[in-house]
Amino acid sequence: MKSAVRIEAFLEMMSAERGAADNTLASYRRDLEDAAEAVGDLAAAQTADIRTYLGEIAARGFASSSQARKLSALRQFFKFLYMEGLRADDPTGTLDSPRKERSLPKTMSEAETGRLIDRAATEAGDPALGDAARLAALRLHALVEVLYATGLRVSELVSLPLSVALRDERFFIVRGKGDKERMVPLSAKAREAMRAWLGERGTMPAYEDNPYLFPAASESGHLPRQIFARDLKALAARAGISAAKISPHVLRHAFASHLLHNGADLRAVQQLLGHSDISTTQIYTHVLEERLVRLVNDHHPLADKTS
Known part of the structure:
Protein backbone atom coordinates (compact mmCIF):
# COMPACT_ATOMS: atom_id res chain seq x y z
CA MET A 1 0.00 0.00 0.00
CA LYS A 2 1.37 3.40 -1.01
CA SER A 3 0.60 4.98 2.39
CA ALA A 4 2.66 2.38 4.25
CA VAL A 5 5.65 2.99 1.96
CA ARG A 6 5.35 6.76 2.37
CA ILE A 7 5.07 6.45 6.17
CA GLU A 8 8.20 4.30 6.29
CA ALA A 9 10.09 6.81 4.15
CA PHE A 10 8.96 9.64 6.44
CA LEU A 11 10.07 7.76 9.56
CA GLU A 12 13.46 7.00 7.99
CA MET A 13 13.91 10.71 7.26
CA MET A 14 12.95 11.66 10.83
CA SER A 15 15.47 9.18 12.18
CA ALA A 16 18.35 9.92 9.81
CA GLU A 17 18.02 13.67 9.29
CA ARG A 18 16.27 14.87 12.44
CA GLY A 19 17.71 12.34 14.90
CA ALA A 20 14.25 11.56 16.28
CA ALA A 21 14.25 9.29 19.34
CA ASP A 22 12.74 5.80 19.19
CA ASN A 23 9.77 6.87 21.33
CA THR A 24 9.10 9.82 19.01
CA LEU A 25 9.25 7.58 15.93
CA ALA A 26 6.91 5.06 17.57
CA SER A 27 4.45 7.84 18.38
CA TYR A 28 4.54 9.15 14.78
CA ARG A 29 4.02 5.62 13.48
CA ARG A 30 0.97 5.02 15.70
CA ASP A 31 -0.63 8.33 14.79
CA LEU A 32 -0.02 8.02 11.05
CA GLU A 33 -1.13 4.40 10.88
CA ASP A 34 -4.28 5.28 12.83
CA ALA A 35 -5.02 8.04 10.31
CA ALA A 36 -4.27 5.72 7.37
CA GLU A 37 -6.67 3.14 8.73
CA ALA A 38 -9.44 5.73 8.91
CA VAL A 39 -8.71 7.60 5.67
CA GLY A 40 -7.47 4.81 3.40
CA ASP A 41 -4.69 6.07 1.15
CA LEU A 42 -3.27 8.63 3.56
CA ALA A 43 -0.64 9.87 1.08
CA ALA A 44 -3.44 10.94 -1.28
CA ALA A 45 -5.81 12.30 1.40
CA GLN A 46 -7.52 15.66 0.86
CA THR A 47 -8.32 18.37 3.39
CA ALA A 48 -11.91 17.14 3.79
CA ASP A 49 -10.63 13.62 4.57
CA ILE A 50 -8.29 14.90 7.29
CA ARG A 51 -11.02 17.13 8.74
CA SER A 65 -3.93 17.53 23.42
CA SER A 66 -4.03 14.10 21.75
CA GLN A 67 -5.93 15.53 18.78
CA ALA A 68 -3.31 18.28 18.45
CA ARG A 69 -0.51 15.72 18.59
CA LYS A 70 -2.10 13.62 15.83
CA LEU A 71 -2.60 16.71 13.64
CA SER A 72 1.03 17.70 14.25
CA ALA A 73 2.18 14.26 13.03
CA LEU A 74 0.04 14.67 9.93
CA ARG A 75 1.45 18.14 9.26
CA GLN A 76 5.00 16.79 9.48
CA PHE A 77 4.11 13.88 7.18
CA PHE A 78 2.51 16.02 4.47
CA LYS A 79 5.29 18.60 4.70
CA PHE A 80 7.73 15.76 4.00
CA LEU A 81 5.70 14.60 0.99
CA TYR A 82 5.57 18.16 -0.36
CA MET A 83 9.30 18.77 0.12
CA GLU A 84 10.11 15.47 -1.59
CA GLY A 85 7.92 16.35 -4.56
CA LEU A 86 5.54 13.50 -3.80
CA ARG A 87 2.61 15.88 -3.44
CA ALA A 88 1.90 19.27 -4.95
CA ASP A 89 -0.01 20.52 -1.90
CA ASP A 90 -0.40 20.18 1.87
CA PRO A 91 -3.96 19.21 2.85
CA THR A 92 -3.37 20.23 6.49
CA GLY A 93 -2.43 23.82 5.63
CA THR A 94 -5.88 25.29 6.27
CA LEU A 95 -6.78 23.16 9.30
CA ASP A 96 -6.93 24.75 12.74
CA SER A 97 -5.33 23.00 15.71
CA PRO A 98 -7.80 21.80 18.37
CA ARG A 99 -8.08 24.27 21.21
CA LYS A 100 -6.51 22.89 24.34
CA GLU A 101 -8.61 22.92 27.47
CA ARG A 102 -7.18 25.12 30.22
CA SER A 103 -7.40 22.99 33.31
CA LEU A 104 -8.14 24.75 36.56
CA PRO A 105 -5.19 24.92 38.92
CA LYS A 106 -5.18 22.72 42.00
CA THR A 107 -5.65 24.76 45.13
CA MET A 108 -6.52 24.47 48.82
CA SER A 109 -9.35 25.90 50.85
CA GLU A 110 -8.63 28.67 53.32
CA ALA A 111 -9.40 26.24 56.16
CA GLU A 112 -6.90 23.69 54.87
CA THR A 113 -4.24 26.34 54.38
CA GLY A 114 -4.82 27.59 57.91
CA ARG A 115 -4.49 24.07 59.27
CA LEU A 116 -1.23 23.56 57.39
CA ILE A 117 0.30 26.79 58.67
CA ASP A 118 -0.94 26.20 62.23
CA ARG A 119 0.69 22.77 62.19
CA ALA A 120 3.97 24.25 60.97
CA ALA A 121 3.85 26.90 63.73
CA THR A 122 3.06 24.32 66.42
CA GLU A 123 5.95 22.11 65.38
CA ALA A 124 8.34 25.09 65.20
CA GLY A 125 7.45 26.02 68.77
CA ASP A 126 7.67 22.51 70.24
CA PRO A 127 10.17 22.69 73.16
CA ALA A 128 10.66 18.93 73.12
CA LEU A 129 12.39 18.93 69.73
CA GLY A 130 16.08 18.16 69.43
CA ASP A 131 18.44 20.58 67.71
CA ALA A 132 18.22 19.08 64.23
CA ALA A 133 14.42 18.68 64.37
CA ARG A 134 13.98 22.22 65.71
CA LEU A 135 16.13 23.57 62.88
CA ALA A 136 14.06 21.76 60.26
CA ALA A 137 10.76 22.82 61.86
CA ARG A 167 15.39 44.35 56.82
CA ASP A 168 12.07 43.67 58.62
CA GLU A 169 10.14 45.60 56.00
CA ARG A 170 6.58 45.04 54.81
CA PHE A 171 7.74 44.72 51.19
CA PHE A 172 10.76 43.31 49.44
CA ILE A 173 11.95 43.10 45.84
CA VAL A 174 12.17 39.69 44.22
CA ASP A 179 15.25 38.66 35.37
CA LYS A 180 12.30 40.98 36.06
CA GLU A 181 11.93 42.56 39.48
CA ARG A 182 8.65 42.99 41.33
CA MET A 183 7.59 44.21 44.76
CA VAL A 184 6.13 41.58 47.08
CA PRO A 185 4.33 42.23 50.40
CA LEU A 186 5.32 40.31 53.51
CA SER A 187 2.83 39.69 56.32
CA ALA A 188 3.67 40.21 59.98
CA LYS A 189 3.41 36.45 60.57
CA ALA A 190 5.81 35.72 57.73
CA ARG A 191 8.30 38.29 59.05
CA GLU A 192 8.05 36.78 62.53
CA ALA A 193 8.63 33.25 61.21
CA MET A 194 11.62 34.47 59.21
CA ARG A 195 13.12 36.16 62.27
CA ALA A 196 12.73 32.95 64.29
CA TRP A 197 14.44 30.99 61.53
CA LEU A 198 17.13 33.64 61.21
CA GLY A 199 17.98 33.26 64.90
CA GLU A 200 18.48 29.53 64.44
CA ARG A 201 20.33 30.01 61.16
CA GLY A 202 22.83 32.22 62.98
CA THR A 203 23.95 29.22 65.04
CA MET A 204 25.19 27.42 61.92
CA PRO A 205 28.88 28.33 61.38
CA ALA A 206 28.98 26.42 58.09
CA TYR A 207 26.60 28.95 56.53
CA GLU A 208 28.06 32.11 58.02
CA ASP A 209 29.09 33.49 54.62
CA ASN A 210 26.21 31.96 52.65
CA PRO A 211 24.13 34.70 50.94
CA TYR A 212 20.85 32.77 50.97
CA LEU A 213 18.10 32.86 53.58
CA PHE A 214 17.66 29.09 53.30
CA PRO A 215 21.24 27.79 52.85
CA ALA A 216 22.12 24.19 52.09
CA ALA A 217 25.13 22.10 51.16
CA SER A 218 23.91 21.88 47.57
CA GLU A 219 25.40 22.86 44.23
CA LEU A 235 3.76 18.44 56.87
CA ALA A 236 0.41 18.19 55.07
CA ALA A 237 0.08 14.54 56.06
CA ARG A 238 0.72 15.44 59.71
CA ALA A 239 -1.93 18.17 59.44
CA GLY A 240 -4.50 15.66 58.19
CA ILE A 241 -4.38 16.90 54.59
CA SER A 242 -3.83 14.55 51.66
CA ALA A 243 -0.19 14.82 50.60
CA ALA A 244 -1.25 14.11 47.01
CA LYS A 245 -3.14 17.40 46.76
CA ILE A 246 -0.36 19.70 47.95
CA SER A 247 2.85 21.07 46.49
CA PRO A 248 4.62 24.45 46.61
CA HIS A 249 2.79 25.36 43.39
CA VAL A 250 -0.58 24.53 44.97
CA LEU A 251 0.19 26.96 47.82
CA ARG A 252 1.03 29.62 45.22
CA HIS A 253 -2.35 28.99 43.62
CA ALA A 254 -4.01 29.17 47.03
CA PHE A 255 -2.42 32.58 47.59
CA ALA A 256 -3.90 33.89 44.31
CA SER A 257 -7.30 32.21 44.64
CA HIS A 258 -7.85 33.38 48.22
CA LEU A 259 -6.89 36.96 47.33
CA LEU A 260 -9.38 37.04 44.45
CA HIS A 261 -12.07 35.33 46.49
CA ASN A 262 -11.75 38.05 49.10
CA GLY A 263 -11.97 40.97 46.70
CA ALA A 264 -8.53 41.49 45.14
CA ASP A 265 -8.24 42.85 41.61
CA LEU A 266 -7.04 40.46 38.87
CA ARG A 267 -4.40 42.97 37.71
CA ALA A 268 -3.00 43.27 41.21
CA VAL A 269 -2.76 39.49 41.50
CA GLN A 270 -1.03 39.39 38.11
CA GLN A 271 1.66 41.76 39.43
CA LEU A 272 2.07 39.86 42.68
CA LEU A 273 2.50 36.53 40.87
CA GLY A 274 4.95 38.01 38.39
CA HIS A 275 2.90 37.06 35.32
CA SER A 276 4.04 39.09 32.31
CA ASP A 277 0.72 38.51 30.54
CA ILE A 278 -2.75 38.89 32.07
CA SER A 279 -3.90 35.84 30.09
CA THR A 280 -1.78 33.64 32.37
CA THR A 281 -3.56 35.02 35.42
CA GLN A 282 -6.95 34.48 33.81
CA ILE A 283 -6.88 30.80 34.84
CA TYR A 284 -8.36 32.24 38.06
CA THR A 285 -11.36 33.78 36.30
CA HIS A 286 -13.60 31.08 37.80
CA VAL A 287 -12.85 32.53 41.25
CA LEU A 288 -13.97 35.97 40.08
CA GLU A 289 -17.13 34.50 38.56
CA GLU A 290 -18.01 32.78 41.85
CA ARG A 291 -17.40 36.04 43.73
CA LEU A 292 -19.60 38.05 41.36
CA VAL A 293 -22.44 35.53 41.65
CA ARG A 294 -22.18 35.69 45.44
CA LEU A 295 -22.09 39.48 45.31
CA VAL A 296 -25.30 39.64 43.28
CA ASN A 297 -27.05 37.00 45.38
CA ASP A 298 -26.11 38.71 48.63
CA HIS A 299 -26.76 42.33 47.70
CA HIS A 300 -29.15 42.63 44.74
CA PRO A 301 -32.62 43.63 45.99
CA LEU A 302 -34.34 41.13 43.66
CA ALA A 303 -32.02 38.20 44.43
CA ASP A 304 -33.58 35.03 45.83
CA LYS A 305 -32.16 34.96 49.36
CA THR A 306 -33.39 31.41 49.93
CA SER A 307 -31.35 29.81 47.13
Whole structure:
Protein backbone atom coordinates (compact mmCIF):
# COMPACT_ATOMS: atom_id res chain seq x y z
CA MET A 1 0.00 0.00 0.00
CA LYS A 2 1.37 3.40 -1.01
CA SER A 3 0.60 4.98 2.39
CA ALA A 4 2.66 2.38 4.25
CA VAL A 5 5.65 2.99 1.96
CA ARG A 6 5.35 6.76 2.37
CA ILE A 7 5.07 6.45 6.17
CA GLU A 8 8.20 4.30 6.29
CA ALA A 9 10.09 6.81 4.15
CA PHE A 10 8.96 9.64 6.44
CA LEU A 11 10.07 7.76 9.56
CA GLU A 12 13.46 7.00 7.99
CA MET A 13 13.91 10.71 7.26
CA MET A 14 12.95 11.66 10.83
CA SER A 15 15.47 9.18 12.18
CA ALA A 16 18.35 9.92 9.81
CA GLU A 17 18.02 13.67 9.29
CA ARG A 18 16.27 14.87 12.44
CA GLY A 19 17.71 12.34 14.90
CA ALA A 20 14.25 11.56 16.28
CA ALA A 21 14.25 9.29 19.34
CA ASP A 22 12.74 5.80 19.19
CA ASN A 23 9.77 6.87 21.33
CA THR A 24 9.10 9.82 19.01
CA LEU A 25 9.25 7.58 15.93
CA ALA A 26 6.91 5.06 17.57
CA SER A 27 4.45 7.84 18.38
CA TYR A 28 4.54 9.15 14.78
CA ARG A 29 4.02 5.62 13.48
CA ARG A 30 0.97 5.02 15.70
CA ASP A 31 -0.63 8.33 14.79
CA LEU A 32 -0.02 8.02 11.05
CA GLU A 33 -1.13 4.40 10.88
CA ASP A 34 -4.28 5.28 12.83
CA ALA A 35 -5.02 8.04 10.31
CA ALA A 36 -4.27 5.72 7.37
CA GLU A 37 -6.67 3.14 8.73
CA ALA A 38 -9.44 5.73 8.91
CA VAL A 39 -8.71 7.60 5.67
CA GLY A 40 -7.47 4.81 3.40
CA ASP A 41 -4.69 6.07 1.15
CA LEU A 42 -3.27 8.63 3.56
CA ALA A 43 -0.64 9.87 1.08
CA ALA A 44 -3.44 10.94 -1.28
CA ALA A 45 -5.81 12.30 1.40
CA GLN A 46 -7.52 15.66 0.86
CA THR A 47 -8.32 18.37 3.39
CA ALA A 48 -11.91 17.14 3.79
CA ASP A 49 -10.63 13.62 4.57
CA ILE A 50 -8.29 14.90 7.29
CA ARG A 51 -11.02 17.13 8.74
CA THR A 52 -13.42 14.16 8.88
CA TYR A 53 -10.76 12.05 10.59
CA LEU A 54 -10.11 14.75 13.21
CA GLY A 55 -13.84 14.95 13.87
CA GLU A 56 -13.96 11.18 14.34
CA ILE A 57 -11.15 11.07 16.89
CA ALA A 58 -12.79 13.93 18.79
CA ALA A 59 -16.02 11.90 18.85
CA ARG A 60 -14.04 8.90 20.11
CA GLY A 61 -13.19 10.93 23.20
CA PHE A 62 -9.56 11.83 22.52
CA ALA A 63 -8.38 14.80 24.58
CA SER A 64 -7.64 17.99 22.65
CA SER A 65 -3.93 17.53 23.42
CA SER A 66 -4.03 14.10 21.75
CA GLN A 67 -5.93 15.53 18.78
CA ALA A 68 -3.31 18.28 18.45
CA ARG A 69 -0.51 15.72 18.59
CA LYS A 70 -2.10 13.62 15.83
CA LEU A 71 -2.60 16.71 13.64
CA SER A 72 1.03 17.70 14.25
CA ALA A 73 2.18 14.26 13.03
CA LEU A 74 0.04 14.67 9.93
CA ARG A 75 1.45 18.14 9.26
CA GLN A 76 5.00 16.79 9.48
CA PHE A 77 4.11 13.88 7.18
CA PHE A 78 2.51 16.02 4.47
CA LYS A 79 5.29 18.60 4.70
CA PHE A 80 7.73 15.76 4.00
CA LEU A 81 5.70 14.60 0.99
CA TYR A 82 5.57 18.16 -0.36
CA MET A 83 9.30 18.77 0.12
CA GLU A 84 10.11 15.47 -1.59
CA GLY A 85 7.92 16.35 -4.56
CA LEU A 86 5.54 13.50 -3.80
CA ARG A 87 2.61 15.88 -3.44
CA ALA A 88 1.90 19.27 -4.95
CA ASP A 89 -0.01 20.52 -1.90
CA ASP A 90 -0.40 20.18 1.87
CA PRO A 91 -3.96 19.21 2.85
CA THR A 92 -3.37 20.23 6.49
CA GLY A 93 -2.43 23.82 5.63
CA THR A 94 -5.88 25.29 6.27
CA LEU A 95 -6.78 23.16 9.30
CA ASP A 96 -6.93 24.75 12.74
CA SER A 97 -5.33 23.00 15.71
CA PRO A 98 -7.80 21.80 18.37
CA ARG A 99 -8.08 24.27 21.21
CA LYS A 100 -6.51 22.89 24.34
CA GLU A 101 -8.61 22.92 27.47
CA ARG A 102 -7.18 25.12 30.22
CA SER A 103 -7.40 22.99 33.31
CA LEU A 104 -8.14 24.75 36.56
CA PRO A 105 -5.19 24.92 38.92
CA LYS A 106 -5.18 22.72 42.00
CA THR A 107 -5.65 24.76 45.13
CA MET A 108 -6.52 24.47 48.82
CA SER A 109 -9.35 25.90 50.85
CA GLU A 110 -8.63 28.67 53.32
CA ALA A 111 -9.40 26.24 56.16
CA GLU A 112 -6.90 23.69 54.87
CA THR A 113 -4.24 26.34 54.38
CA GLY A 114 -4.82 27.59 57.91
CA ARG A 115 -4.49 24.07 59.27
CA LEU A 116 -1.23 23.56 57.39
CA ILE A 117 0.30 26.79 58.67
CA ASP A 118 -0.94 26.20 62.23
CA ARG A 119 0.69 22.77 62.19
CA ALA A 120 3.97 24.25 60.97
CA ALA A 121 3.85 26.90 63.73
CA THR A 122 3.06 24.32 66.42
CA GLU A 123 5.95 22.11 65.38
CA ALA A 124 8.34 25.09 65.20
CA GLY A 125 7.45 26.02 68.77
CA ASP A 126 7.67 22.51 70.24
CA PRO A 127 10.17 22.69 73.16
CA ALA A 128 10.66 18.93 73.12
CA LEU A 129 12.39 18.93 69.73
CA GLY A 130 16.08 18.16 69.43
CA ASP A 131 18.44 20.58 67.71
CA ALA A 132 18.22 19.08 64.23
CA ALA A 133 14.42 18.68 64.37
CA ARG A 134 13.98 22.22 65.71
CA LEU A 135 16.13 23.57 62.88
CA ALA A 136 14.06 21.76 60.26
CA ALA A 137 10.76 22.82 61.86
CA LEU A 138 11.71 26.51 62.04
CA ARG A 139 12.87 26.47 58.43
CA LEU A 140 9.70 24.76 57.21
CA HIS A 141 7.49 27.16 59.14
CA ALA A 142 9.29 30.15 57.61
CA LEU A 143 9.04 28.67 54.11
CA VAL A 144 5.30 27.98 54.40
CA GLU A 145 4.48 31.37 55.92
CA VAL A 146 6.47 33.26 53.30
CA LEU A 147 5.09 31.21 50.40
CA TYR A 148 1.44 31.73 51.39
CA ALA A 149 2.04 35.41 52.20
CA THR A 150 3.73 36.18 48.88
CA GLY A 151 2.75 33.60 46.26
CA LEU A 152 6.37 33.30 45.15
CA ARG A 153 7.42 30.64 42.68
CA VAL A 154 9.20 27.86 44.54
CA SER A 155 12.48 28.68 42.75
CA GLU A 156 12.17 32.30 43.92
CA LEU A 157 11.35 31.22 47.46
CA VAL A 158 14.22 28.82 48.11
CA SER A 159 16.74 31.24 46.59
CA LEU A 160 15.67 34.30 48.63
CA PRO A 161 18.68 36.37 49.72
CA LEU A 162 19.50 36.65 53.41
CA SER A 163 18.95 40.42 53.21
CA VAL A 164 15.16 39.89 52.95
CA ALA A 165 15.03 38.72 56.58
CA LEU A 166 17.47 41.33 57.83
CA ARG A 167 15.39 44.35 56.82
CA ASP A 168 12.07 43.67 58.62
CA GLU A 169 10.14 45.60 56.00
CA ARG A 170 6.58 45.04 54.81
CA PHE A 171 7.74 44.72 51.19
CA PHE A 172 10.76 43.31 49.44
CA ILE A 173 11.95 43.10 45.84
CA VAL A 174 12.17 39.69 44.22
CA ARG A 175 13.86 38.93 40.91
CA GLY A 176 11.68 36.53 38.92
CA LYS A 177 11.36 35.05 35.44
CA GLY A 178 13.15 36.94 32.70
CA ASP A 179 15.25 38.66 35.37
CA LYS A 180 12.30 40.98 36.06
CA GLU A 181 11.93 42.56 39.48
CA ARG A 182 8.65 42.99 41.33
CA MET A 183 7.59 44.21 44.76
CA VAL A 184 6.13 41.58 47.08
CA PRO A 185 4.33 42.23 50.40
CA LEU A 186 5.32 40.31 53.51
CA SER A 187 2.83 39.69 56.32
CA ALA A 188 3.67 40.21 59.98
CA LYS A 189 3.41 36.45 60.57
CA ALA A 190 5.81 35.72 57.73
CA ARG A 191 8.30 38.29 59.05
CA GLU A 192 8.05 36.78 62.53
CA ALA A 193 8.63 33.25 61.21
CA MET A 194 11.62 34.47 59.21
CA ARG A 195 13.12 36.16 62.27
CA ALA A 196 12.73 32.95 64.29
CA TRP A 197 14.44 30.99 61.53
CA LEU A 198 17.13 33.64 61.21
CA GLY A 199 17.98 33.26 64.90
CA GLU A 200 18.48 29.53 64.44
CA ARG A 201 20.33 30.01 61.16
CA GLY A 202 22.83 32.22 62.98
CA THR A 203 23.95 29.22 65.04
CA MET A 204 25.19 27.42 61.92
CA PRO A 205 28.88 28.33 61.38
CA ALA A 206 28.98 26.42 58.09
CA TYR A 207 26.60 28.95 56.53
CA GLU A 208 28.06 32.11 58.02
CA ASP A 209 29.09 33.49 54.62
CA ASN A 210 26.21 31.96 52.65
CA PRO A 211 24.13 34.70 50.94
CA TYR A 212 20.85 32.77 50.97
CA LEU A 213 18.10 32.86 53.58
CA PHE A 214 17.66 29.09 53.30
CA PRO A 215 21.24 27.79 52.85
CA ALA A 216 22.12 24.19 52.09
CA ALA A 217 25.13 22.10 51.16
CA SER A 218 23.91 21.88 47.57
CA GLU A 219 25.40 22.86 44.23
CA SER A 220 23.32 26.05 44.20
CA GLY A 221 24.10 26.90 47.83
CA HIS A 222 20.43 27.11 48.80
CA LEU A 223 17.73 24.62 49.75
CA PRO A 224 16.75 22.50 46.71
CA ARG A 225 13.10 22.92 45.78
CA GLN A 226 12.65 19.12 45.76
CA ILE A 227 13.57 18.99 49.45
CA PHE A 228 11.04 21.68 50.29
CA ALA A 229 8.35 19.90 48.26
CA ARG A 230 9.05 16.66 50.11
CA ASP A 231 8.95 18.37 53.52
CA LEU A 232 5.73 20.19 52.60
CA LYS A 233 3.96 16.95 51.71
CA ALA A 234 5.05 15.39 54.99
CA LEU A 235 3.76 18.44 56.87
CA ALA A 236 0.41 18.19 55.07
CA ALA A 237 0.08 14.54 56.06
CA ARG A 238 0.72 15.44 59.71
CA ALA A 239 -1.93 18.17 59.44
CA GLY A 240 -4.50 15.66 58.19
CA ILE A 241 -4.38 16.90 54.59
CA SER A 242 -3.83 14.55 51.66
CA ALA A 243 -0.19 14.82 50.60
CA ALA A 244 -1.25 14.11 47.01
CA LYS A 245 -3.14 17.40 46.76
CA ILE A 246 -0.36 19.70 47.95
CA SER A 247 2.85 21.07 46.49
CA PRO A 248 4.62 24.45 46.61
CA HIS A 249 2.79 25.36 43.39
CA VAL A 250 -0.58 24.53 44.97
CA LEU A 251 0.19 26.96 47.82
CA ARG A 252 1.03 29.62 45.22
CA HIS A 253 -2.35 28.99 43.62
CA ALA A 254 -4.01 29.17 47.03
CA PHE A 255 -2.42 32.58 47.59
CA ALA A 256 -3.90 33.89 44.31
CA SER A 257 -7.30 32.21 44.64
CA HIS A 258 -7.85 33.38 48.22
CA LEU A 259 -6.89 36.96 47.33
CA LEU A 260 -9.38 37.04 44.45
CA HIS A 261 -12.07 35.33 46.49
CA ASN A 262 -11.75 38.05 49.10
CA GLY A 263 -11.97 40.97 46.70
CA ALA A 264 -8.53 41.49 45.14
CA ASP A 265 -8.24 42.85 41.61
CA LEU A 266 -7.04 40.46 38.87
CA ARG A 267 -4.40 42.97 37.71
CA ALA A 268 -3.00 43.27 41.21
CA VAL A 269 -2.76 39.49 41.50
CA GLN A 270 -1.03 39.39 38.11
CA GLN A 271 1.66 41.76 39.43
CA LEU A 272 2.07 39.86 42.68
CA LEU A 273 2.50 36.53 40.87
CA GLY A 274 4.95 38.01 38.39
CA HIS A 275 2.90 37.06 35.32
CA SER A 276 4.04 39.09 32.31
CA ASP A 277 0.72 38.51 30.54
CA ILE A 278 -2.75 38.89 32.07
CA SER A 279 -3.90 35.84 30.09
CA THR A 280 -1.78 33.64 32.37
CA THR A 281 -3.56 35.02 35.42
CA GLN A 282 -6.95 34.48 33.81
CA ILE A 283 -6.88 30.80 34.84
CA TYR A 284 -8.36 32.24 38.06
CA THR A 285 -11.36 33.78 36.30
CA HIS A 286 -13.60 31.08 37.80
CA VAL A 287 -12.85 32.53 41.25
CA LEU A 288 -13.97 35.97 40.08
CA GLU A 289 -17.13 34.50 38.56
CA GLU A 290 -18.01 32.78 41.85
CA ARG A 291 -17.40 36.04 43.73
CA LEU A 292 -19.60 38.05 41.36
CA VAL A 293 -22.44 35.53 41.65
CA ARG A 294 -22.18 35.69 45.44
CA LEU A 295 -22.09 39.48 45.31
CA VAL A 296 -25.30 39.64 43.28
CA ASN A 297 -27.05 37.00 45.38
CA ASP A 298 -26.11 38.71 48.63
CA HIS A 299 -26.76 42.33 47.70
CA HIS A 300 -29.15 42.63 44.74
CA PRO A 301 -32.62 43.63 45.99
CA LEU A 302 -34.34 41.13 43.66
CA ALA A 303 -32.02 38.20 44.43
CA ASP A 304 -33.58 35.03 45.83
CA LYS A 305 -32.16 34.96 49.36
CA THR A 306 -33.39 31.41 49.93
CA SER A 307 -31.35 29.81 47.13
